[in-house]
Amino acid sequence: DTGVSQDPRHKITKRGQNVTFRCDPISEHNRLYWYRQTLGQGPEFLTYFQNEAQLEKSRLLSDRFSAERPKGSFSTLEIQRTEQGDSAMYLCASSLDLLDYGYTFGSGTRLTVV
Amino acid sequence: DQQVKQNSPSLSVQEGRISILNCDYTNSMFDYFLWYKKYPAEGPTFLISISSIKDKNEDGRFTVFLNKSAKHLSLHIVPSQPGDSAVYFCAASHQGSNYKLTFGKGTLLTVNP
Numbered sequence: 631d632t633g634v635s636q637d638p639r640h641k642i643t644k645r646g647q648n649v650t651f652r653c654d655p656i657s658e659h660n661r662l663y664w665y666r667q668t669l670g671q672g673p674e675f676l677t678y679f680q681n682e683a684q685l686e687k688s689r690l691l692s693d694r695f696s697a698e699r700p701k702g703s704f705s706t707l708e709i710q711r712t713e714q715g716d717s718a719m720y721l722c723a724s725s726l727d728l729l730d731y732g733y734t735f736g737s738g739t740r741l742t743v744v
Numbered sequence: 745d746q747q748v749k750q751n752s753p754s755l756s757v758q759e760g761r762i763s764i765l766n767c768d769y770t771n772s773m774f775d776y777f778l779w780y781k782k783y784p785a786e787g788p789t790f791l792i793s794i795s796s797i798k799d800k801n802e803d804g805r806f807t808v809f810l811n812k813s814a815k816h817l818s819l820h821i822v823p824s825q826p827g828d829s830a831v832y833f834c835a836a837s838h839q840g841s842n843y844k845l846t847f848g849k850g851t852l853l854t855v856n857p
């Protein structure tokens with residue numbers, strides 16, 4: 631499978647706990663993005679990596695959120711001290727240096743904070 | 745501030761007919777536009793894109809039209825098929841934005857057999 635993989639697919643956690651999600655992009659894609667989608671909304675940009683460098687973070691990303699992409703391969707998104715408002719679908723996408731072919735999105739991680 | 749707007753939350757068409765999904769944008773810096781399709785429990789799938797230097801791009805049954813003066817784009821699906829039933833997102837980007845996409849809220853298309 632040469633698509634974008636995300637793990638886990640679903641995560642239920644108690645408020646205040648930390649969670650970490652993983653994304654494995656398409657191997658030849660140098661750009662990696664995290665988006666968040668809530669019910670009835672389109673995906674919203676969270677952060678962007680070019681290779682291993684995190685080049686942009688959205689104002690949506692509070693201090694409780696951190697993302698890494700060690701060695702420019704897979705990426706992790708960690709949320710500390712989760713809140714109910716963090717419940718959403720977290721989408722990872724990768725792309726080449728062209729928008730002609732768009733991003734390739736993973737299937738997402740559905741986070742539910744109870 | 746919603747920079748990309750899809751004002752129709754849903755659209756229902758008959759199989760074989762044309763589906764027209766609309767999208768408006770407010771940011772005049774946007775110069776690249778994309779359409780994505782999303783099934784439940786899956787990530788969005790890229791459908792078709794258009795650069796601001798063009799006013800039309802066609803790929804099989806899918807055609808995107810761009811009207812820069814009106815800041816409006818539309819996706820035409822002809823003929824519509826039941827398998828096209830999904831949520832369609834319009835997205836926009838501009839040079840210097842790290843190819844970051846701004847999405848609309850989506851339109852749920854239902855194609856009835």
